[in-house]
Amino acid sequence: MADTLQRILDGKVVAIVRGISSKDMIQTVEALNDGGITCVEVTFSLKSEEKCLDTLKSIRMIKEHFGDSVAVGAGTVLTPENVSRAKEAGAEYIISPNVDEAVIKATKSLGMISIPGAVTPSEVIAAYNWGADIVKLFPAASLGLPYVKALMGPIDGIPLTAVGGVDASNYRxxxxIGCVGVGVGGNLVNKKLIEAGDFEAIKKLALEYGLK
Known part of the structure; x- marks a missing residue:
């Protein structure tokens, strides 16, 4: 678990893979990895059980294909049940858009890294007290740099990552200002490019973050 946390901290950027079919997953992650991004979050969809199963399939595929060269996690995890399912598929960390005590504690009980999403100081502190390893500030760009910086003042001992509206132009x-990392979705994992099979373009987007 400590090793996974360090890999996330060293990686700086977590690529958020949302709405991408499992059939395109290996090529997508390969392009990201070739571009220097080694942390990938595959999100659950709330639309159907079929889509949830495809998320689990994708996580399993990434873990089996890339091993320890990619740190794979599950995103949009809202229930302890999906924490367990993600763990079984090979997820190493759990990311949520909200703060849920049961989800955080289920994550920690299974030996995974917990990264819940928060907005207010009360949410950040509650998440950390319940066991979160990193707290995700979401939506970070909408909150703005001054807000994030002000928030860090009294709670500078809690690791924070910025997600929502983050791209290559503003992630640094x-x-x-002190965030330990960022999460980047459609600005990096561009669905139209992936559906067109342009994985070289995905690699170029990843290289814009200067991690390789």
């Missing part, structure tokens, strides 16, 4: 701004 969040790192510079």
């Amino acid at each position: 701004d969040f790192l510079d």
Whole structure:
């Protein structure tokens, strides 16, 4: 678990893979990895059980194909049940858009890294007290750098990551004010490019973050 946390901290950028079919998953992650991004979050969909199963399939595929070269986690995890399912599929960390005590504690009980999403100081502190390893500030760009910086003042001992509206043009701004990392979705894992089979373009987007 400590090793997974360090890999997330060293990786700086977590690529958020949302709405991408399992059939395109290996090529997508390969392109991200070739571009220097080694942390990938595959999100659950709330639309159907079929889509949830495809998320679990994708996590399993990434773990089996890439092993320890990619740190894979599950995103949009809202229930302890999906924590367990993600763990069984090979997820190493759990990311949520909200703070849920049961989800955090289920994550920690299974030896995984917990990264819940919060907005207010009360939410951040509650998440950390319940066992979160990192707290995700979401939506970070909408909250703005001044808000994030002000929030860090009294709670500078809690590791924070910035997610929501983050891209290659502003991610260093969040790192510079003290965030331990960022999460980047459609600005990096571009669905149209993936559906068109342009994985070289995905690699180029990943390289813009200067991690390789």
